[in-house]
Amino acid sequence: MSKLIKVSVAAAVLCLAKPAFPQTIFDAGAWTEFYTFKVPDQDNQQVRSLQGLRLRASNVGTPGLSFFLRGRVLSDLSEKLASDPDFRIFGAYAEYKRRDLLMLRVGRQFVSAGIGGFTMDGGRIDLFPVNVVKLTAFAGGLPGPSFYKYDRIAQWDDRNAIGGQLQYNGFKEFRPSISYLQRSSNNDLVMQAGGFDVAIKTGPYSEWAGLDYDFLFKHLRSGVSRTGIEFQGGHRAEFEYFYRRPSLDLSNVFSVFKNEPFHQVRLSPTYRINKKVLAQGSMSYTIFEDDENTRISLGGSYDGQSAGVVYSAGYAGTRLGIYSFLFYDLVQQLRVYLNADMYNYKLDTEVDDTTPSVATSFGALFGVFRGVSSRAELQLLSNRDFKYDTRFYFKIGYNFNSRSRTSGSGGGLYR
Amino acid sequence: MIPIIFNIIVSLIFTTYEKTESDITFSHKAHFGDRDIECQACHKAAQSVSADDINMPGHDECSECHSVSNAPDDCGICHADPANPKGITMAEREITFSHRAHLGDNPTSDDCLSCHQGIDQLVSQLTSTEYPWVECEACHSRPAIVTALVHPPDWGHAHKFAAADDQRQSCAPCHHNESFCSDCHAGDNLVETVHDLNYRFNHGLDAKGKESQCQSCHDFETFCGDCHNQEDVIPLSHFYQVWNPRTNPGTHADFARKDIESCASCHDDQSFTCGQSGCHGDRDGIRGTDPDIHPSDFMDSEKGPWHDDPEFECFRCHTNTNRAGTRFCGYCHGENGE
Numbered sequence: 092m093s094k095l096i097k098v099s100v101a102a103a104v105l106c107l108a109k110p111a112f113p114q115t116i117f118d119a120g121a122w123t124e125f126y127t128f129k130v131p132d133q134d135n136q137q138v139r140s141l142q143g144l145r146l147r148a149s150n151v152g153t154p155g156l157s158f159f160l161r162g163r164v165l166s167d168l169s170e171k172l173a174s175d176p177d178f179r180i181f182g183a184y185a186e187y188k189r190r191d192l193l194m195l196r197v198g199r200q201f202v203s204a205g206i207g208g209f210t211m212d213g214g215r216i217d218l219f220p221v222n223v224v225k226l227t228a229f230a231g232g233l234p235g236p237s238f239y240k241y242d243r244i245a246q247w248d249d250r251n252a253i254g255g256q257l258q259y260n261g262f263k264e265f266r267p268s269i270s271y272l273q274r275s276s277n278n279d280l281v282m283q284a285g286g287f288d289v290a291i292k293t294g295p296y297s298e299w300a301g302l303d304y305d306f307l308f309k310h311l312r313s314g315v316s317r318t319g320i321e322f323q324g325g326h327r328a329e330f331e332y333f334y335r336r337p338s339l340d341l342s343n344v345f346s347v348f349k350n351e352p353f354h355q356v357r358l359s360p361t362y363r364i365n366k367k368v369l370a371q372g373s374m375s376y377t378i379f380e381d382d383e384n385t386r387i388s389l390g391g392s393y394d395g396q397s398a399g400v401v402y403s404a405g406y407a408g409t410r411l412g413i414y415s416f417l418f419y420d421l422v423q424q425l426r427v428y429l430n431a432d433m434y435n436y437k438l439d440t441e442v443d444d445t446t447p448s449v450a451t452s453f454g455a456l457f458g459v460f461r462g463v464s465s466r467a468e469l470q471l472l473s474n475r476d477f478k479y480d481t482r483f484y485f486k487i488g489y490n491f492n493s494r495s496r497t498s499g500s501g502g503g504l505y506r
Numbered sequence: 507m508i509p510i511i512f513n514i515i516v517s518l519i520f521t522t523y524e525k526t527e528s529d530i531t532f533s534h535k536a537h538f539g540d541r542d543i544e545c546q547a548c549h550k551a552a553q554s555v556s557a558d559d560i561n562m563p564g565h566d567e568c569s570e571c572h573s574v575s576n577a578p579d580d581c582g583i584c585h586a587d588p589a590n591p592k593g594i595t596m597a598e599r600e601i602t603f604s605h606r607a608h609l610g611d612n613p614t615s616d617d618c619l620s621c622h623q624g625i626d627q628l629v630s631q632l633t634s635t636e637y638p639w640v641e642c643e644a645c646h647s648r649p650a651i652v653t654a655l656v657h658p659p660d661w662g663h664a665h666k667f668a669a670a671d672d673q674r675q676s677c678a679p680c681h682h683n684e685s686f687c688s689d690c691h692a693g694d695n696l697v698e699t700v701h702d703l704n705y706r707f708n709h710g711l712d713a714k715g716k717e718s719q720c721q722s723c724h725d726f727e728t729f730c731g732d733c734h735n736q737e738d739v740i741p742l743s744h745f746y747q748v749w750n751p752r753t754n755p756g757t758h759a760d761f762a763r764k765d766i767e768s769c770a771s772c773h774d775d776q777s778f779t780c781g782q783s784g785c786h787g788d789r790d791g792i793r794g795t796d797p798d799i800h801p802s803d804f805m806d807s808e809k810g811p812w813h814d815d816p817e818f819e820c821f822r823c824h825t826n827t828n829r830a831g832t833r834f835c836g837y838c839h840g841e842n843g844e
Contacts (some may be wrong), residue, residue: 337766450703452703
């Protein structure tokens with residue numbers, strides 16, 4: 092058992108020392124999943140099994156001190172795979188928060204701050220030197236790149252990241268921020284970038300815009316502008332422009348290859364016919380240096396039940412298909428659902444034949460009793476290469492919150 | 507069987523925890539149920555926009571009807587231990603719930619009761635964890651309903667902007683970010699809950715056409731390979747005749763220029779398949795005779811580590827002659843080694 096797992100389990104046990112901290116608030120869950128399927132061209136049936144656990148303990152000993160853990164173990168019950176048992180710790184950190192003053196987090200955590208968005212083993216601090224400024228700084232070792240190393244503590248010298256973000260919240264409708272991120276591998280700087288983004292919300296209009304610049308390659312990595320408008324009656328429309336140049340760290344040998352940026356525009360209108368009925372479309376057009384790609388989807392929904400059509404054409408291939416999602420609540424705690432999709436597609440424009448594919452899943456969600464829910468699903472998939480692929484999925488989960496008596500993470504029965 | 511037992515054990519551990527306590531002996535039934543005192547007379551929740559707001563009445567509100575100045579005699583009206591009154595300690599909130607957004611401008615007590623059902627009949631004070639209320643899930647639980655009524659229909663694409671704008675904490679009222687994001691993004695579920703089932707077959711179109719910016723959320727070095735390795739599936743495009751780099755080198759080169767991150771997500775850069783296969787190895791040492799893979803100005807102005815480090819990356823494909831003017835060195839220094 093790796094050191095990270097031992098540390099995580101020890102911390103969890105410490106948090107669960109009930110008599111020590113009676114004011115501690117627990118938000119926790121555990122779930123078990125099974126998924127059976129047959130790998131094409133192999134005889135035996137795979138039976139994947141997953142056990143997951145999440146725990147958040149707040150006010151551990153002192154107000155504002157929390158501990159968070161989320162991890163899972165995956166293994167195959169039919170045969171031992173090379174990766175079995177595959178432990179992954181997604182989060183294991185201690186957090187201290189004083190409202191409007193600071194937030195300090197130490198351990199394995201996902202960092203999302205400006206251009207930074209990754210998992211690290213390290214520390215992050217959010218400071219509010221004045222109440223309209225938020226300063227974030229973080230540094231830590233990076234697990235991976237293989238996920239199979241996610242059960243071990245990342246070593247700083249192998250791969251690390253340093254960065255931060257400065258947000259100004261003094262304007263009522265306008266929030267700008269700048270951010271910085273660098274990654275090093277074996278003491279060599281392999282990525283260094285800066286970002287600027289701004290969020291605007293005024294009346295029915297909203298805007299998100301951002302730019303990322305690569306200091307090592309000396310070019311723009313990405314740029315985005317997304318404008319949203321809400322109309323009376325619940326109608327809305329979003330327009331988006333997106334630019335991106337594929338990017339790899341210098342430590343990856345593929346970074347020496349030529350690469351091309353692309354531009355993309357997208358329009359997504361939504362028309363609300365009434366409270367329960369929506370019609371929605373999404374059109375995107377992507378421009379490469381010498382290619383283009385178009386995607387159009389049109390659909391509608393009635394009280395959450397949805398159906399639509401998708402069409403794609405261009406560089407990425409062609410696709411025409413329909414999708415639908417239907418459900419019915421037999422009783423309050425039991426829902427059955429049907430998901431059916433039919434597509435005709437080809438993944439390359441230079442291929443003559445298209446491939447028909449059908450995917451159907453029929454399942455049920457059942458609230459066994461308060462906090463305990465289950466889901467069972469039969470899946471049928473077929474295309475030209477994987478004919479009659481039949482799969483079965485089952486999940487049972489338990490959610491607990493010592494304050495609200497149910498899951499505090501949202502979702503509840505239907506996660 | 508072991509996984510089920512695991513679940514049961516965890517469930518039993520958590521269900522042993524009790525609620526926090528309070529020393530207040532307040533009866534809602536005596537005030538509200540019997541005397542029709544409106545909720546707003548004591549609670550200022552109608553103006554509350556944050557879960558951190560303290561909406562509990564204090565001495566100011568109670569003193570409108572009760573004497574609170576003659577301690578400790580008056581303290582016994584509300585405090586179970588008048589000699590040592592404690593009141594209610596508000597717990598740290600992990601959500602950003604807005605009463606105002608749910609109640610509107612002029613709420614009535616009936617509006618409050620629609621969520622806090624049965625509170626008008628309580629005869630003793632309970633802790634904040636024990637108040638009867640309708641769970642958020644009564645309205646917000648079903649993902650299909652939530653998608654239609656709370657999130658815009660293109661939420662699958664758009665939610666990253668809301669998540670990035672954390673100052674508005676748009677996710678936190680319903681989701682604890684660390685947990686909820688992982689449900690879909692971290693790979694700790696066995697069936698995807700984001701895309702429809704047919705996506706297993708045709709997701710390549712969206713990935714290749716940049717429709718889904720997988721890299722904006724997922725670590726490209728693991729994301730693709732995680733499923734492809736787990737189910738031992740090679741991308742279908744690789745089986746097409748046009749993909750064969752020996753007979754049709756332009757197709758995969760074109761793909762690599764547009765989507766080098768996807769190449770790197772599956773192909774191990776430690777055993778560099780492109781160079782070791784012989785296709786991209788600089789065998790003859792003559793500039794311009796091998797596949798053109800570097801940008802035109804690649805490292806032209808650099809005095810890089812390859813001058814001093816014989817193990818440097820370049821020499822995976824190029825031959826290090828250590829002599830200016832020949833082969834790799836001559837690419838920059840010319841035939842005469844200038």
